Amino acid sequence: MSTEVKITAAQQAQSKTDKSRLFDMLKNKKRKTAELVVVVNDEQITLKFEAISATELDKLRAKHPPTKTQQANGQGINFETFQPALVAATLVEPEMTEDEARQMWTSDYWSAGELNQIFETASDVCLAGLDIPPSASV
Numbered sequence: 023m024s025t026e027v028k029i030t031a032a033q034q035a036q037s038k039t040d041k042s043r044l045f046d047m048l049k050n051k052k053r054k055t056a057e058l059v060v061v062v063n064d065e066q067i068t069l070k071f072e073a074i075s076a077t078e079l080d081k082l083r084a085k086h087p088p089t090k091t092q093q094a095n096g097q098g099i100n101f102e103t104f105q106p107a108l109v110a111a112t113l114v115e116p117e118m119t120e121d122e123a124r125q126m127w128t129s130d131y132w133s134a135g136e137l138n139q140i141f142e143t144a145s146d147v148c149l150a151g152l153d154i155p156p157s158a159s160v
Contacts (some may be wrong), residue, residue, distance in 0.1 A: 028079045055114075056147040058140065069140065070115035071147045078150055084110055102127075112144040 054073040059066050080145070086104035088097045106123035113123070126132055126140075 030092075042076055054147050054150055056143055056150075058143045060136070060140075067113070069143070071112045071144050072114045073147045074111050078111070079108075082107055093133070096142060105137070109144045110141055 028058065048130055051073040053075075056071045058069045058071070060069060061067075066152050083099050086100045086107060087093075088100050103124075106127045107120050109126075110123040127137060
């Protein structure tokens, strides 16, 4: 076997190893997280969210179909039930059940803006794109 053939074979083997390693990194990447600090009764509370997978998000959306009225208005999901469900699914510190999140949504103490900010954080952590280093070419 010539030296050139050996070099080519070694390069192909290395390329295959590199591809396998890269694919393993992509499969096992950490889920995105986000934090939101809220002030409750003069005390700061940090809410920590962790993204759910695209598959989990699709399943969660399917569990919250729109009402007939919402569907007639062009909505694809029932936001009234979906919002607290997504918060419960993504909130990891402190953990919260869907029923507890729903209680926040029906409470007289939380404004629409406050609840929207919590929901947007939960939604953003699931829908945000990849982190691309500034040096990456576009």
